[in-house]
Each structure stands twice: as structure tokens, then as C-alpha cells.
Amino acid sequence: MFSIHYKITCYEGENIEEKTEWICLEQSVELPERIVPNTILDKVKGQVKNVKQVSEQVFEVEIGWPEENVGEDLTQFMNLLFGNISLGRGIKVTHVDWHQLGEIFIGPGFGVNRIREKLNIHRRALSCGVLKPLGSSPEELADRAAEMAAGGIDIIKDDHTIAGQNYAPLKERVQAVTNALKNYGSDSKSTAYFPNITASGTRIMHNYELVRSFGVDGVLLLPHLCGYEIMHEIASIDPGLPIIAHPALTGALISDPEHGFTPDFLYGELFRAFGADFIVYPNTGGRFSFSAEECKAINYTARNTDVPFKPAFPMPGGGVKWQNLPGWIELYGTDTVFLMGSSLFSYPDGLKKAVSEVQKILEAHII
Amino acid sequence: MFSIHYKITCYEGENIEEKTEWICLEQSVELPERIVPNTILDKVKGQVKNVKQVSEQVFEVEIGWPEENVGEDLTQFMNLLFGNISLGRGIKVTHVDWHQLGEIFIGPGFGVNRIREKLNIHRRALSCGVLKPLGSSPEELADRAAEMAAGGIDIIKDDHTIAGQNYAPLKERVQAVTNALKNYGSDSKSTAYFPNITASGTRIMHNYELVRSFGVDGVLLLPHLCGYEIMHEIASIDPGLPIIAHPALTGALISDPEHGFTPDFLYGELFRAFGADFIVYPNTGGRFSFSAEECKAINYTARNTDVPFKPAFPMPGGGVKWQNLPGWIELYGTDTVFLMGSSLFSYPDGLKKAVSEVQKILEAHII
Numbered sequence: 001m002f003s004i005h006y007k008i009t010c011y012e013g014e015n016i017e018e019k020t021e022w023i024c025l026e027q028s029v030e031l032p033e034r035i036v037p038n039t040i041l042d043k044v045k046g047q048v049k050n051v052k053q054v055s056e057q058v059f060e061v062e063i064g065w066p067e068e069n070v071g072e073d074l075t076q077f078m079n080l081l082f083g084n085i086s087l088g089r090g091i092k093v094t095h096v097d098w099h100q101l102g103e104i105f106i107g108p109g110f111g112v113n114r115i116r117e118k119l120n121i122h123r124r125a126l127s128c129g130v131l132k133p134l135g136s137s138p139e140e141l142a143d144r145a146a147e148m149a150a151g152g153i154d155i156i157k158d159d160h161t162i163a164g165q166n167y168a169p170l171k172e173r174v175q176a177v178t179n180a181l182k183n184y185g186s187d188s189k190s191t192a193y194f195p196n197i198t199a200s201g202t203r204i205m206h207n208y209e210l211v212r213s214f215g216v217d218g219v220l221l222l223p224h225l226c227g228y229e230i231m232h233e234i235a236s237i238d239p240g241l242p243i244i245a246h247p248a249l250t251g252a253l254i255s256d257p258e259h260g261f262t263p264d265f266l267y268g269e270l271f272r273a274f275g276a277d278f279i280v281y282p283n284t285g286g287r288f289s290f291s292a293e294e295c296k297a298i299n300y301t302a303r304n305t306d307v308p309f310k311p312a313f314p315m316p317g318g319g320v321k322w323q324n325l326p327g328w329i330e331l332y333g334t335d336t337v338f339l340m341g342s343s344l345f346s347y348p349d350g351l352k353k354a355v356s357e358v359q360k361i362l363e364a365h366i367i
Numbered sequence: 368m369f370s371i372h373y374k375i376t377c378y379e380g381e382n383i384e385e386k387t388e389w390i391c392l393e394q395s396v397e398l399p400e401r402i403v404p405n406t407i408l409d410k411v412k413g414q415v416k417n418v419k420q421v422s423e424q425v426f427e428v429e430i431g432w433p434e435e436n437v438g439e440d441l442t443q444f445m446n447l448l449f450g451n452i453s454l455g456r457g458i459k460v461t462h463v464d465w466h467q468l469g470e471i472f473i474g475p476g477f478g479v480n481r482i483r484e485k486l487n488i489h490r491r492a493l494s495c496g497v498l499k500p501l502g503s504s505p506e507e508l509a510d511r512a513a514e515m516a517a518g519g520i521d522i523i524k525d526d527h528t529i530a531g532q533n534y535a536p537l538k539e540r541v542q543a544v545t546n547a548l549k550n551y552g553s554d555s556k557s558t559a560y561f562p563n564i565t566a567s568g569t570r571i572m573h574n575y576e577l578v579r580s581f582g583v584d585g586v587l588l589l590p591h592l593c594g595y596e597i598m599h600e601i602a603s604i605d606p607g608l609p610i611i612a613h614p615a616l617t618g619a620l621i622s623d624p625e626h627g628f629t630p631d632f633l634y635g636e637l638f639r640a641f642g643a644d645f646i647v648y649p650n651t652g653g654r655f656s657f658s659a660e661e662c663k664a665i666n667y668t669a670r671n672t673d674v675p676f677k678p679a680f681p682m683p684g685g686g687v688k689w690q691n692l693p694g695w696i697e698l699y700g701t702d703t704v705f706l707m708g709s710s711l712f713s714y715p716d717g718l719k720k721a722v723s724e725v726q727k728i729l730e731a732h733i734i
Binding site: 022026027028029030031032035036040043044068069070071072073074075076078079080082083084085086087088089130132133134135136159160161163164165166167169198199200201202203204205222225226227229230233247248249250251252253255256259260282287288289318341342345346 | 594619622649
């Protein structure tokens with residue numbers, strides 16, 4: 001039995017007992033209780049563990065679920081979590097008790113410490129530059145990778161929009177970029193490359209093997225597009241590659257304050273449980289609408305040591321200006337990877353110079 | 368170039384020109400326009416085709432996108448559609464012009480007419496019973512399938528929560544149900560069975576081949592869990608099996624009236640383009656919160672003949688009472704499959720009798 005925690009809002013005509021009971025049935029038997037045998041109900045129905053009223057209409061509710069309802073494939077976990085109730089209203093998933101799920105979920109394959117060892121970066125925050133824009137050729141992307149590597153960037157990832165288009169097909173792109181990166185770095189420190197291998201689940205393992213054969217350092221995945229379970233399968237490969245997880249298409253799950261997931265649950269808990277070593281999320285004050293409190297909560301849950309998984313690196317992006325890095329490091333701490341695109345590409349003195357300014361700031365802020 | 372249509376709401380401090388421009392850049396180059404070469408912008412940037420103000424804050428906007436931005440894998444279509452902008456607000460996708468995408472998307476492999484031929488049901492609405500609840504053994508599910516088949520039900524589908532759990536593993540379940548169904552029906556009319564094969568993309572084709580080897584009549588998929596592109600791949604198999612698509616986990620995409628997708632776009636257009644022959648959606652007046660107008664709009668887009676795809680069957684469920692079928696048939700027309708679970712299972716005279724009452728109503732309402 002593991003618990004899912006919900007914030008439930010009761011609207012006119014609803015009461016918390018009925019709404020909670022509805023969740024317990026809707027996410028299991030999907031039948032009225034009176035026509036289901038007790039032997040089935042005892043086995044699969046959700047069990048209300050706790051209900052706490054926090055305002056006139058709002059309740060914090062804990063419901064216990066049998067692990068057996070998930071089964072052999074974690075795709076079904078997403079269904080149990082928010083399958084049919086996503087079509088309701090006033091139900092916000094805030095937290096899962098992962099302790100009971102430590103046998104089912106693997107969490108990050110590497111986590112903060114193994115990533116730091118792998119990259120040989122120990123006490124400071126990290127930088128990640130984005131290879132973009134869509135429409136560039138493999139050679140153009142490789143040139144930009146080289147410039148960023150020359151400036152000393154820690155990690156380069158493909159822009160999440162760059163996938164299997166003819167502009168820069170995966171094989172040609174990864175070949176060009178990995179070749180270009182060979183000319184930079186040293187024995188003790190080089191730039192890591194994470195290409196985007198996101199594709200249909202029937203092709204993603206092929207992409208994984210392909211980019212691995214070129215010696216890449218990790219992969220970029222968009223779990224809400226390819227399926228969360230595939231990220232988990234890739235995280236389970238041993239020896240494997242670290243994973244950067246990108247939040248594409250997840251926005252509607254977090255934008256309604258009364259329905260969906262909290263950002264810290266979705267990114268800090270769920271992405272991490274499914275195997276993300278790095279968790280991309282939209283930083284506050286950028287092009288998206290997250291608050292500083294929401295960002296700090298994501299950081300907290302991504303790194304929280306009170307769960308049976310390795311800590312993950314939060315990776316705030318989407319409008320991080322490198323000039324403001326000192327403030328962000330102070331606010332978020334050094335176990336953070338700052339994801340930068342526009343502010344590097346916009347620097348008048350060029351990409352290489354922008355990155356070397358970034359690295360100076362990171363080196364100067366050792367905590 | 369194909370068009371996506373949006374309903375855009377401008378909040379305080381926003382204006383429509385900037386917000387539209389932001390979408391054109393954010394969903395392509397993800398960089399400020401001034402630092403991107405024209406050769407790239409001309410190739411990949413979204414192009415505003417039309418802006419029409421409908422109220423003080425709300426605008427209908429059409430943006431054209433190059434097909435080349437999608438590439439070899441339709442996973443990227445979901446990214447182009449709502450990847451990063453899902454993290455914004457006030458952007459509702461209402462429609463895609465599919466005519467330009469008829470080469471990329473296949474739509475339903477069977478569609479209404481071929482399904483009618485296959486099932487030999489020509490002029491009336493259809494019934495679909497749900498095999499449930501989760502927790503039942505393969506034999507218990509097979510018994511229920513037999514009862515429904517004895518009553519003459521047209522289609523049986525697994526409950527969407529029944530997947531790979533140990534209660535009734537896929538192979539044992541499909542074996543038991545297909546065996547049980549052999550004893551019912553006639554040469555001209557038998558009950559079709561659609562098991563749930565949803566799983567991680569790496570395993571779903573294995574499940575497909577497995578259930579096919581047992582002679583099932585179609586499959587149930589949860590595209591938002593396994594990835595839309597996989598549904599499309601399965602729809603592309605020829606000769607293949609028809610697909611019932613279930614809306615699990617999609618709710619947050621449609622619940623905000625100002626952000627996400629309209630229900631008729633998501634279910635009627637997108638599910639259909641990606642290959643759904645049957646489109647499950649929550650009927651009005653049931654356990655979920657759709658309006659009659661929204662349901663009729665889904666029906667319209669699912670069957671609309673002005674797109675390059677075969678029409679799909681709308682499959683309203685989630686609280687359809689069979690006693691009310693005459694009214695629903697009148698409202699929705701006969702090219703509808705009525706999905707029923709609780710109201711059949713709750714019938715005091717038993718499942719077989721309930722189904723035979725349903726079939727009498729369907730036969731009596733030929734249009």
C-alpha cells in the first residue's frame with residue numbers, strides 16, 4: 001500500500017466524503033461500491049487514510065493504493081495517478097509517498113554525486129548550453145557546440161524541438177557535434193553532450209543505441225511525449241547514460257491551481273522517480289509564469305534525501321540570463337544546473353566569450 | 368505549410384501582436400528574432416496568417432507551420448502543437464487544417480464504414496460493454512464477457528485500468544475472453560473484443576502481436592499514456608486491427624477554458640488524425656463535466672468528412688444509462704457507439720438481460 005496525497009476542492013453541490021469516495025472507486029473498479037464483491041474491493045479499492053480541512057472548500061486528502069494495481073508496466077502508474085480523475089475537477093496531486101515504491105521505481109540512474117564524479121565538477125553550480133535553433137544543419141550546430149566548448153561550458157543539450165527533422169537528422173547531428181567536441185577540453189574536464197533522442201517508443205531504443213555508439217555523455221528525453229515508462233526503462237540500463245528530462249506538453253497539468261499536479265510534484269517527484277538525473281523547468285522571471293516559491297519547491301523535491309532515490313539536479317531554464325547567475329546561485333544553491341540559450345546566443349561578443357563569462361561566475365561561487 | 372488555429376487570451380500587460388509573435392518563435396527557434404539568420408527564420412518560423420478579435424481580450428489566431436518542422440516521427444508534432452507553449456497561459460488550440468497533413472497522418476485505419484462492414488451492423492447505433500472491475504481474474508472477466516455476448520452486445524472492451532497487473536495478465540485474460548466468446552454469436556453477427564494493450568512503447572508491439580494471435584477484433588489504447596505516435600503506427604499496420612482510443616490523463620488539457628485544447632479538437636480531431644477508429648469521451652450528464660454542446664462538437668469533428676481521413680465513431684461513456692439510450696441516439700445519431708459499464712452491471716436482472724434490453728433499443732432506433 002502506498003499513499004497519494006491530494007488537495008481537493010469541493011464546489012457547489014459536492015462534499016468531501018463523496019468526492020474522496022469517488023476517487024477511490026473511479027481510479028480502481030469504476031463501478032458503484034454496492035455492486036462490487038468485497039473480495040475485489042478489499043484488493044483494489046483506494047483507502048482513505050487522512051482528510052484534513054484547510055479552508056471552507058479545500059481539503060488535504062491521503063489515499064492508500066495497492067502496489068498490485070500498477071502491475072508490470074509503469075505506464076499504468078500514470079493511469080492510477082490521474083487517468084480518469086484528470087477528467088474531473090478540483091483534484092490536485094501534491095505528493096506521493098515513494099518509500100513503498102522503492103522496489104518499483106528506480107529514480108535517477110546517476111544522481112547528483114555520480115554526475116559530479118563523471119564530469120569532475122565538485123563544488124560549484126553547472127552550466128548547460130542549448131544547441132539551437134531548429135533549422136540549422138549538423139555542421140552549424142557542431143560549430144556552435146565547438147564555440148560553447150571552447151568557452152568551457154559543462155554540458156550541451158539539443159534544443160528540445162530538434163528531433164528527427166531533415167534539417168539535422170539524429171545520426172548526422174550527433175556525429176558532427178561529437179566530432180567537434182573532441183577538439184576541446186582536457187583529460188580532467190570536457191564538455192558533455194546530451195542529444196535529444198525522443199521519438200516513438202518503438203524507435204527510442206534504436207536512437208539510444210545510435211547516440212551511445214558515438215560516445216555521447218547522456219540523452220535528452222521529453223517524457224510527456226514519449227511516455228514516462230520509457231524514461232524509466234532507459235534509466236534502468238546499467239551501465240547507462242544520464243538523462244535530462246524536459247517538461248514539453250506538461251504545462252496544462254500544472255497551470256490550474258485546483259486541478260492537476262503541483263509543479264514540485266510533477267517535476268521534482270515524478271520526473272525524478274521515473275529516472276531523470278536533470279530536471280528542466282521554467283525558471284521564474286523568464287518567458288514562463290512560475291513563481292520563485294514554486295521553483296524553490298521543485299529544487300527541494302528534486303534533491304530531497306528522504307526518498308528512496310538518488311537526488312536529481314534541478315535545471316532551471318527558459319529565460320535564465322547569465323548575467324544574473326550570482327543571484328540565482330545564491331537562491332538555488334550549487335546543486336543546480338543553469339540552462340541557458342538566448343542569453344548566451346545574444347551576447348554581442350559571441351558565444352565562446354559569453355560561456356567563458358558564465359564559467360568565471362560559476363567558479364567564483366563555490367559554496 | 369499547415370495551419371494551427373488558436374484562441375488566444377491576452378492578460379494584463381500582454382498584447383496580441385507580441386503574444387502571437389512569441390508563439391511563432393517559441394515553437395520553432397526559441398530565440399529572439401534579431402539574432403536568428405533570415406535563412407533559418409524563413410525555413411522554420413511560424414507565420415501569422417490571420418488574427419481576428421472576438422472580444423476585448425480574446426483573439427482567434429491562425430499560424431502557419433512548415434511540415435518539415437515535424438520530421439520523421441509524429442512525436443514531434445505534439446511538441447510543435449503544444450510543447451513549450453503549454454507552459455504559458457491563455458493559449459487554446461481549437462483546430463488544425465489537416466488537408467496539408469494528409470500525407471503525414473493516416474487517420475483511422477478502418478473508420479465508420481469499414482467497421483460497420485466488419486461487424487455487419489449497418490443502420491443502427493452500436494453498443495460497447497466494459498469488462499471490469501480491476502481485480503477480477505481472467506475467468507471472472509471471461510464469464511462477464513460471455514454474459515454480455517449472450518445478450519448480444521456488439522463490442523466488449525477491457526476497462527482502461529486493466530493492463531498488465533497480476534490479477535488478470537494480458538495473455539491469460541485474452542485467452543479466457545476469446546475462448547468464452549466463441550460460444551456466442553452467429554456467422555452473421557458476433558461480439559467483437561478489444562483488449563487493452565497499452566504499455567510502454569518498447570512493449571506495445573509485442574502486446575499487439577500477442578492479442579492478434581488470439582484473434583481479437585481490435586485493441587484499446589490510451590494514447591496520452593503510451594504516446595500518440597504509437598497509436599499512429601498501430602493504425603498504419605495493414606491489414607491491421609481497429610483502435611478504440613481512451614482519454615485517460617488528458618483531462619487537464621481540456622479543463623481550462625483559456626488554455627490547452629478544446630475537447631472537440633483533442634478527441635474529434637487529434638485522436639482521429641492519430642488513427643483512432645473509436646473515440647471514447649465522457650458523456651454529458653455522467654460522472655464528468657462535459658456539456659452537451661461539447662459532446663456534439665466532438666461527434667461532429669470525429670465524423671466530419673471535410674478532412675483527409677476516414678470518419679471515426681464517437682464513443683460517449685462514463686455514466687451512460689442504457690435506459691436513456693433513445694434520447695442519446697436522437698441527440699447524437701446512429702453513427703455512435705454507446706459505451707456502458709455501471710448501468711449494465713447494476714441491472715437487477717443481470718448483465719445478459721441488461722444487454723438484451725440495450726440491443727432491443729438499438730434495433731428499434733434505425734434512422
